[in-house]
Amino acid sequence: MAKVLQEATKMTQVQKMVKKALTGNEAAAYAMRQINPDVVAAYPITPATEIVQIYSSYVADGLVNTEFVAVESEHSAMSATVGACAAGGRAMTATSSQGLALMWEMLYIAAGLRLPIVMPVTNRALSAPINIHGDHSDTMGARDAGWIHIFSENSQEVYDNIIQAIRIAEHKDVLLPVMVTMDGFIISHAMEVVEVAPDELVSKFVGIYKPDRYLLDIDNPMTMGGLDFTDYYFEHRRSLAEPMFHAKEHILAVASEFEREFGRKYGLFEEYRMDNAEYAIVVLGSTAGTAKVAVDELREQGVKAGMIKVRIFRPFPYDEIAHAVSECRAAAVLDRSDGLAGRGGPVFGEVRSAICDMEKKPVTMNYVYGLGGRDINVEMIKSVYKDLQRAVATGERALVNYLGVRD
């Protein structure tokens, strides 16, 4: 009986979701308001500016308990966030592009100090040339910093991912910072229908941040950020790798709890029409929406096309993605940044590494696309599937391709 009641309560909660028209930035700010962190320290940068702009209006209107610190740079934004989180507060910031680049030093420190900071990042190209539009160069530049990276396809996912990120970051066995990304302008400034939960549900879901050790615990003083010589540094960095290895299970546990409470399902990645797929593309962010249309059209034409949308980029779901593409004849990886590694983009490297030990593996190709916000459309994605079919049929392929660029 109690269980039935419980289920009924949950149903009511799910039903209490309200539909709102929100841009990605608005969805991020909305989620942050509901999370109500103790401190937000931020600096404006296009296209993430709106997040902190909206947030400061929440502060001005007394809708949150947050102490808003309008810092003088992104370096100080992350430094103050580190200080606030180390002090014992739940602390957030948001940024983009050059701002993230300026934070770079502090990203490593936030992770190294095991501070569960959550930061929405509106993905934008890196200079030079200066460009304000969406690509993944900024967060890909921070991929080895020790942060969990969660990509979002649309405003709804931005909202859902930020709420889940708090729980993931603050899990005692994780304690790693999390960045939740959205494509600049394409998501950040596009109005979409977003289902938002009541404030109380989000509040209850994220709970109150209670760290075991923190600076303001003055009866148990602690030293944070000490100096390691050759005798301890390696062990400390090794202990940072450990929670990243195991973060996947906690990410999935939070996702299933989220599904129960909010009614929407999340995994490490999304498989779209991958059943019996022969040709797959692996993609991140908003392009997944476009790719789904291409997949549907190709399926209508009898092409066994499928798509994998990576949600969790760090820790990368190597085994799971390898398994997902194992039955494919060919797979293309679409990178919205160019790692300038001499062999394609960063996601390509991860996928190739994932399938490396498989006995039977798909033919792989890489497509760098959309740099500086260059459009990608359904026809372009269909041309990738055509290339994959040709590669399988003829054995001819270019390993690294640039899609939608004038040569």
Place this chain on the structure above:
Amino acid sequence: MANIKELAKQEEKLSAGHRACSGCTAPMVVRMLYMAAGDTPLVIGCATGCLEVTTTIFPNTSWKTSFIHSAFENSAATVSGVEAAYKSLKKQGRYDRDVRFVAFGGDGGTYDIGFQSLSGAMERGHNMVYVCYNNEAYMNTGVQRSSATPKFGETTTSPVGSVEPGKKQFPKDLTEIMVAHSIPYVAQASPSMWNDLITKFQKALNCGGPAFVNVLSPCRLGWAFPSEKAVSIGRDAVNTCVWPLYEVVDGQYKITYKPREKKPVDEYLKQQTRYRHLFRPGGEAALAEIQANVDSKWERLKRLAGEA
């Protein structure tokens, strides 16, 4: 005004065993800060530098109160975040202790790379004290010039050569720049004048807003003097008016110590190897230039304090 008998009874909160050089004045500055705070709990942040690397070698720490180091250029920003969390938790009724916040930085971490972070934190009005332990060069990396290095001072990046005289510029006056931030409390101090320094720390900790204290901290490695001379050299800096002791409370200047007899700068400079080239034949003009600069700044300070 501090009472030395009372101060001596306090528990040491920077424990012995740190790796600072013998004769290093930075730990003296920290201990005097703790003395000034008394029973008021402190959370302290520190920029990368001598003080941080010599006191926090894992698995040891010299700090008996909570301490955070995150990077070089952001001591002020980091502590501003700590203070913001404190304010937030207090406002929400989730924290009820009375704590003060202090950020340390050397002159490199304060005058140069951390300048923006310091300026931002002071402008935002955080209730915190920033203490610059100013030893007038990048000592932790092996004595390189900073914008606090005095004119003609020799460092490894302002070496004395056959055509160069050591550092070619006068230092920027950071204390005055902090005064221009219109914060409640700004002071210049010296660990050699313990009573003055502790009193200033007490005022800084209790001014209710951002405070900045610039403490000239003689460095026996970089200035090159025998370690037992650290305190007397600091006193000579004060008595020659190379480093005047003053405070600016809500914009009002006050000279907190006036030398009975203002000594010539030579007496201070000649004890330090970084100035030895000035005492060779041909160094007279440089010495005169330093003296003239010290004189004019001292006269200006007296005017600002209404004592001219």
